[in-house]
Amino acid sequence: MFHETVTHAGGDTRGTASESHALMLMRRALNRGYAMEATPEGGAVIRWTRIDLTTRAHADRSILLVPELPVDGLDDSVRALLDLIDLGDATYDCHADRRVITAAGTEIPPGDTARLRARHLVRVDRHNRVRLTMSARLGLLAHGHRQAGGKTDGFAMCSCGLTTHAPDGQTADAKLRGHRQTMTARFIDSISATYAAALTASR
Ligand SMILES: [Zn+2]
Structure with a gap:
C-alpha cells in the first residue's frame, strides 16, 4: 500500500x-x-x-x-536475495517451525525470510507463491541508478556505469534525472502481465 x-x-x-x-x-x-x-x-x-x-x-x-513502509537500506545481501526471488517461481514453505522462501533452488534461511516479509519487500499469495512488492522493485531500481562520484569534473556518473558530459552541477542533476526517468519508464513498460495480475489478485 x-x-x-x-x-x-x-x-x-x-x-x-x-x-x-x-x-x-x-x-x-x-x-x-x-x-x-x-x-x-x-x-x-x-x-x-x-x-x-x-x-x-x-x-x-x-x-x-x-x-507505507519505506524500503530504505537495501544492502548487498538483501538485494542478492531479492534478485534471487525475482528470477521467478519462488515459494514459501512451512516445515514444522521452519518457514523459508525457496528461490531458484536456494533455501533462504528463516531469519532472512521473516525479515523480507516484515519489511514488505516480498508478498506471499494463498498458493504460497512469493513475489517482490512494487515498493521493493521501485527501491531496487532507484538504488541501481544513484548519482555516483563527484560532478565537478565535467561529467555526471550514475551507479549503473552511465557517464554523461555535464559542464556544471545543474546540468549534471538534470541529465541524471532524465536518465532515471527513462529507466523508470522502461521498468514500468517491462512489467509482465503475470506480475500485474498478481498485484490485482492480492488487493
Ligand atoms: Zn543509471
Missing part, C-alpha cells in the same frame, strides 16, 4: 493506493509521456504540466507515491 498525494489546482489531496492502483497510475503516466521517477524509499513521483487551452496558462501537477 502507498500513501498517494495528488497536487492539483485546489491544493493537495491525500489518499492511499494499492499496488495495482499505483501500477495503473504509472502505466497511465507512461502512456501520456509524463515524467516519472522511482524513489530510493520504494515509491515514485509523477510530474506533468497542464496547459489550459483557453488561457494558455501552465500549471504543474504531480502524484507522489510513498510506500
Whole structure:
C-alpha cells in the first residue's frame, strides 16, 4: 500500500493506493509521456504540466507515491536475495517451525525470510507463491541508478556505469534525472502481465 498525494489546482489531496492502483497510475503516466521517477524509499513521483487551452496558462501537477513502509537500506545481501526471488517461481514453505522462501533452488534461511516479509519487500499469495512488492522493485531500481562520484569534473556518473558530459552541477542533476526517468519508464513498460495480475489478485 502507498500513501498517494495528488497536487492539483485546489491544493493537495491525500489518499492511499494499492499496488495495482499505483501500477495503473504509472502505466497511465507512461502512456501520456509524463515524467516519472522511482524513489530510493520504494515509491515514485509523477510530474506533468497542464496547459489550459483557453488561457494558455501552465500549471504543474504531480502524484507522489510513498510506500507505507519505506524500503530504505537495501544492502548487498538483501538485494542478492531479492534478485534471487525475482528470477521467478519462488515459494514459501512451512516445515514444522521452519518457514523459508525457496528461490531458484536456494533455501533462504528463516531469519532472512521473516525479515523480507516484515519489511514488505516480498508478498506471499494463498498458493504460497512469493513475489517482490512494487515498493521493493521501485527501491531496487532507484538504488541501481544513484548519482555516483563527484560532478565537478565535467561529467555526471550514475551507479549503473552511465557517464554523461555535464559542464556544471545543474546540468549534471538534470541529465541524471532524465536518465532515471527513462529507466523508470522502461521498468514500468517491462512489467509482465503475470506480475500485474498478481498485484490485482492480492488487493
Ligand atoms: Zn543509471
